[in-house]
Amino acid sequence: MSEKESTPSADKGGNAEVWENIVERPEFEALLAAKRRFIVPCCVFFLVYYFALLYFVGWHLDLMKKPVLGKINIAYLFALSQFFMAWGMAWLYMRKAAAFDRAAAELLAKENL
């Protein structure tokens, strides 16, 4: 149970080139690009979907008050759908992240790190 005494940032200096080399490897660039391609659209989507609810609830009350399923109105269904949206987005990310983990592990193995 030995532990590093220092904060991780303490081992600085000297080997900046090693890091630069890894960052410039095509595999690493591909990993970052793949993450960006997934995470940015996902964030945009969930924020738009969430704020759409708040926008409609704030400024389109008549539409939101329309009952669609018995007495249940659009407002409640839209709010409920947010939960399934969040779970769905989390599930998608879990699936995708497994591939990111593999790519990162392969990269480290190649560099003998």
Next chain:
Amino acid sequence: MTIAMFLAFVVATLGITVWSARKNTGASAYFAAGRSIKGWQNGLAVAGDYMSAASFLGISGMIAFFGYDGFMYSVGFLVAYLSVLYVVAEPLRNAGKYTMADLLAYRLKARPVRAAASLSTLTVSTFYMVAQMIGAGVLVSTLLKDYAWITPNAAIVGVGVLMIVYVIFGGMHGTTWVQIVKAVLLMTATFALSFMVMAKFDYSFAKFFEAIASLTYEKGGVEVTQNFLDPGMKFGAAVTGGWGPLDLISLGLALVLGTAGLPHVLVRFYTVPDAKTARVSVVWAMVIIGVFYILTTFLGFGAATLLKPHLITNENMAAPELSHFLGGDIFFAFISAVAFATILAVVAGLTISASTSFAHDFYSNVLKHGKEVSQATEVKVARIAALFVGAISIVLAIKLQTINVAFLVGLAFAVAASANLPVIVFSVFWKRFNTTGAVTGLLVGLLSSIVLIVLSPSVMGIDGPEVAAAKRHLIQADPIFPLTNPGIVSIPLGFLAAFLGALIKREPESEAKFAEFCVRTHTGLGAEKAHVH
């Protein structure tokens, strides 16, 4: 009966504390539970850390009184976890050690950044804690009203002392298990209540929603019938002088971006072995938290339809009174004890994150320049800090309990979203980001949130002489800022300040370390390892 259930919970959690005290060997055990918590366990603990009494009692009450609009909080509290999942959990676990500031200090200058981050952490945690404790005082004394000696002051002191004991002796292990037990209890209670509500409607959703859609109750002595599923009872333009819809957007921004900047939530991701487990634990937390918030439908609307809003004592009592109506004294006692457990688990989480930040960020890295502090000293300082944080919160809660502090929780989320999140995002994703940007972002986000709240209708307002002391506005004048939630202004200000601050001067050291930081955050190379028992 109720007091017996309270005591049972206290005894059980003290048992957990004694058991975990044995495991607290070294700093990583004390601050991060040895990074040995499993994914599902941490998911439960995150849920237990996050679902406060404001959720269980507050949201049920808000739905009972304001219908659909109360449910907006439920939605925001869950969706917020997508920002935690996508943006902060994994980089934080990979690059940090014990606190939020670790992530920022990785490539920026440690002293100024940690000083500012520690200030923001302590502010968020203290505000949040004082709000919880004042709530605890009122709640516990109301729930145990058969015992005259349990005054709000006695309850605040009791809750405060317990949380100090959990944190000082139990450390992160103890706090984690208190939160896990609380999450299980809270979910059990919520499922039980929901089933009992549906039993009253013969388990028919159609009947349940029909009752909600035409709810007859008394309002100001007049009988009215209202559709509680309709939005607009709290945030509608008609009832808020036009500002409600914008206020709702502002609240949504603070919830969705603030959760990813709440220090007591962030530190939970240090308790798991690696970034992958951190990710798994966010998803577990999302399942539990999501189910809970969907069930607030039954708690809130159940209280509205079965009890009628005008017959409920106040917003916080909707769920306890519903439990009494459905299950009598014993069930009421159980639900009250769950509410008590809920408060304790949350304040323990707040205390440990505040004291860790004080010891690790402020004492070791600011006062002692990041050298010559042994692990043992850091833990000792954290324990002393927990004592002080707890004592200060007890005093503040007792002093402030006569004023209306509903704004404190909103303030905590606003500060987290306006001060903490912008600098986290920039330091993870923007190479040019630097110390100046981090300090200006943290300070501007913190100050703008506080100033705007002070100028808002939460603090300013003119009350008639009939308004009770605890409901009176702190400043008796017309509000200068029209929204109760400052997020829509303070969050962009926080981002802008961090961005402009970073442009003032280039910091080659920070840019040079970005490559290393990038590799580490994205691959987990060199991340803090789990502690083997």
